[in-house]
Amino acid sequence: MVRYRVRGGNALRGTAFIQGAKNAVLPMIGAALLAAKGRTVLRNVPIIEDVRRAVELAESVGAYVELHESERTLVIDASRVSSPVLPAEIARRFRGSVLFTPALLHRLGEAVVEGVGGCNLGSRNLDFHYLGYKRLGAIVDEGETVIHVKAAGLTGATLYLDTPSHTGTENLIMAGALAKGTTVIENAALEPEVLDVIDMLTKMGARISGGGTGFITVEGVEELHAVEHTVMPDRLDAGVFAMAAAITGGELSLVGTGLDLGVVRYKLEQMGVEFHRQGAVLHVGCEGPLRPINIITDTYPGFATDLQSPMMTVAALADGTSYIHERIFDGRFALAGELNKMGANVEVDGSRAIVRGRTPLTGAQVTAHDLRSGIALVLAGLAAEGETVIDSGYLIDRGHAHLAARMRALGADITREISEH
Numbered sequence: 001m002v003r004y005r006v007r008g009g010n011a012l013r014g015t016a017f018i019q020g021a022k023n024a025v026l027p028m029i030g031a032a033l034l035a036a037k038g039r040t041v042l043r044n045v046p047i048i049e050d051v052r053r054a055v056e057l058a059e060s061v062g063a064y065v066e067l068h069e070s071e072r073t074l075v076i077d078a079s080r081v082s083s084p085v086l087p088a089e090i091a092r093r094f095r096g097s098v099l100f101t102p103a104l105l106h107r108l109g110e111a112v113v114e115g116v117g118g119c120n121l122g123s124r125n126l127d128f129h130y131l132g133y134k135r136l137g138a139i140v141d142e143g144e145t146v147i148h149v150k151a152a153g154l155t156g157a158t159l160y161l162d163t164p165s166h167t168g169t170e171n172l173i174m175a176g177a178l179a180k181g182t183t184v185i186e187n188a189a190l191e192p193e194v195l196d197v198i199d200m201l202t203k204m205g206a207r208i209s210g211g212g213t214g215f216i217t218v219e220g221v222e223e224l225h226a227v228e229h230t231v232m233p234d235r236l237d238a239g240v241f242a243m244a245a246a247i248t249g250g251e252l253s254l255v256g257t258g259l260d261l262g263v264v265r266y267k268l269e270q271m272g273v274e275f276h277r278q279g280a281v282l283h284v285g286c287e288g289p290l291r292p293i294n295i296i297t298d299t300y301p302g303f304a305t306d307l308q309s310p311m312m313t314v315a316a317l318a319d320g321t322s323y324i325h326e327r328i329f330d331g332r333f334a335l336a337g338e339l340n341k342m343g344a345n346v347e348v349d350g351s352r353a354i355v356r357g358r359t360p361l362t363g364a365q366v367t368a369h370d371l372r373s374g375i376a377l378v379l380a381g382l383a384a385e386g387e388t389v390i391d392s393g394y395l396i397d398r399g400h401a402h403l404a405a406r407m408r409a410l411g412a413d414i415t416r417e418i419s420e421h
């Protein structure tokens with residue numbers, strides 16, 4: 001059992017090194033398995049638990065993988081992929097396992113999905129993925145726990161997503177990349193991580209156009225080859241460090257190539273947080289009191305649902321009432337109860353939350369219910385009086401690399417502990 005212990009009150013100052021993006025590297029590991037020859041090299045890989053699970057899963061289907069932690073580099077040789085089974089004991093531990101299906105379909109003609117994990121955020125359907133495979137010619141047998149997808153070869157078709165699913169878009173692009181003919185994906189996701197995956201697939205030889213427009217066209221090719229690619233920076237990790245500076249009255253220089261915080265920057269600016277860019281470095285700091293904010297989560301370029309939880313912590317520390325409307329997931333407010341244990345005043349009504357700030361936060365024993373509620377509690381701990389102990393820290397480790405060490409380097413009093421129970 002991993003647990004984080006945070007003693008609040010220290011302002012965070014210094015240079016924060018932003019990791020590579022979790023939600024880009026996971027589809028890239030799936031994409032690497034599409035190459036039947038050669039070795040793929042991924043750079044700027046975040047050393048997070050989800051990447052370790054993805055490595056285990058790739059190995060379990062027969063790939064040879066080297067994870068060079070200090071170089072943050074993955075080397076993947078997928079030439080010997082031979083098992084279509086995504087075993088439950090690994091696949092159920094992270095969401096990214098869903099991204100291995102297209103490669104297994106193309107390479108082996110079938111994929112046996114024994115489970116898919118990920119944060120528990122209410123309903124997380126996969127119907128767009130399976131309907132898409134079916135329209136491309138696959139047979140999908142959805143059992144109680146195991147899903148069997150089979151295809152002697154996929155053929156391009158026009159696909160429509162009811163909502164622009166992030167992994168759904170990535171999966172259907174990968175399915176179309178080696179299909180016969182043209183695949184069109186309408187209402188495709190616009191997230192920067194999806195565009196980074198398209199960049200990598202394009203280097204591999206895929207013919208994809210329309211990324212970032214919502215209408216993606218994929219002309220199927222005969223084969224894809226192994227390439228080297230550098231994973232984009234993690235805008236969620238960057239957002240969290242910006243918030244850590246803001247709520248502790250600190251000042252951070254965020255380092256991560258080409259970092260663009262987008263709407264979270266504008267929302268934090270409305271709250272009184274100051275940003276200024278100096279070349280490749282983004283400075284963030286906050287001197288005065290924080291102002292309250294209204295947030296509506298949405299698919300890109302809207303406010304990212306993954307930053308909604310950390311933003312709830314910031315709102316609890318702002319002077320006045322903030323309103324949050326969660327529109328992507330129907331179960332993403334488990335954080336409210338934990339924050340309230342620390343003295344916050346958050347009232348949840350369905351998909352809306354009202355955060356009445358500022359109430360002084362005091363350290364408490366709290367539980368991470370998912371990755372982002374976990375990091376939100378770390379933020380609360382940094383600003384609280386006394387000691388906060390956050391259980392289920394594995395969930396935080398799923399998405400943030402060396403969190404305690406990176407925060408300690410900036411002056412935070414935080415430790416990561418492992419206990420038997």
Ligand SMILES: CC(=O)N[C@H]1[C@@H](OP(=O)(O)OP(=O)(O)OC[C@H]2O[C@@H](n3ccc(=O)[nH]c3=O)[C@H](O)[C@@H]2O)O[C@H](CO)[C@@H](O)[C@@H]1O
Nearest residue numbers: 023095123124125126127128129165166167168306328329
């Ligand atoms: C590994 C990864 O990249 N995870 C991200 C990805 O998750 P993920 O790709 O799972 O999220 P989706 O964009 O697919 O899901 C968004 C919404 O669409 C619904 N839906 C989705 C697919 C489907 O077939 N049917 C359906 O109804 C889901 O139930 C959910 O309510 O995008 C989410 C939304 O930005 C982020 O929070 C996650 O961090």
Ligand SMILES: C=C(OP(=O)(O)O)C(=O)O
Nearest residue numbers: 095096118119306371372
């Ligand atoms: C929901 C998240 O991740 P996943 O889709 O991997 O569960 C997240 O990163 O907040």
